[in-house]
Amino acid sequence: MTAQAQNKITDAEWEVMRVVWSNKQVTSREIISVLEDKMNWKQATIKTLIGRLVDKGLLKTEPQGNKFLYTAKVSEEESVRDVTENMLAHVCSRKVGSTIAELIDQALLSHADVKLLEEALAKKKVTAVDEVKCNCTPGQCNCKHKHQQHHKKHYRVEE
Numbered sequence: 001m002t003a004q005a006q007n008k009i010t011d012a013e014w015e016v017m018r019v020v021w022s023n024k025q026v027t028s029r030e031i032i033s034v035l036e037d038k039m040n041w042k043q044a045t046i047k048t049l050i051g052r053l054v055d056k057g058l059l060k061t062e063p064q065g066n067k068f069l070y071t072a073k074v075s076e077e078e079s080v081r082d083v084t085e086n087m088l089a090h091v092c093s094r095k096v097g098s099t100i101a102e103l104i105d106q107a108l109l110s111h112a113d114v115k116l117l118e119e120a121l122a123k124k125k126v127t128a129v130d131e132v133k134c135n136c137t138p139g140q141c142n143c144k145h146k147h148q149q150h151h152k153k154h155y156r157v158e159e
């Protein structure tokens with residue numbers, strides 16, 4: 001787990017991080033000019049968010065003249081990866097495949113995106129297993145009893 005895992009980015013903070021990521025180095029005024037209208041936030045709100053991101057160690061700040069320049073201390077790729085890993089950690093390992101399929105189903109994709117996914121799947125085909133094992137704590141998912149059914153074929157466990 002990275003330090004970032006403890007410093008999760010909130011939805012509001014994502015808005016600020018995206019401005020910083022796409023501009024490499026920005027002043028608070030630049031962040032405010034992008035988000036003021038889009039989010040309908042007050043300047044003070046945006047400054048609070050920036051301050052929180054600095055406290056969390058996600059933004060670096062350095063003075064330049066009478067203003068401060070902000071740079072991201074974590075990359076966009078890394079942060080997005082954290083979110084998807086975190087999301088998949090919330091489902092049973094047996095449901096990861098169908099969760100990803102659902103994501104694909106919901107997404108608007110270009111031909112290039114589809115090609116990228118096809119290539120990723122072709123690679124996965126080589127290392128695919130016959131059955132993904134459930135990693136859940138009993139009581140947190142219902143596939144344990146499917147396992148029982150599987151192992152003790154003669155018993156019918158029904159609830």
Ligand SMILES: [Zn+2]
Nearest residue numbers: 092134136141
């Ligand atoms: Zn499970």
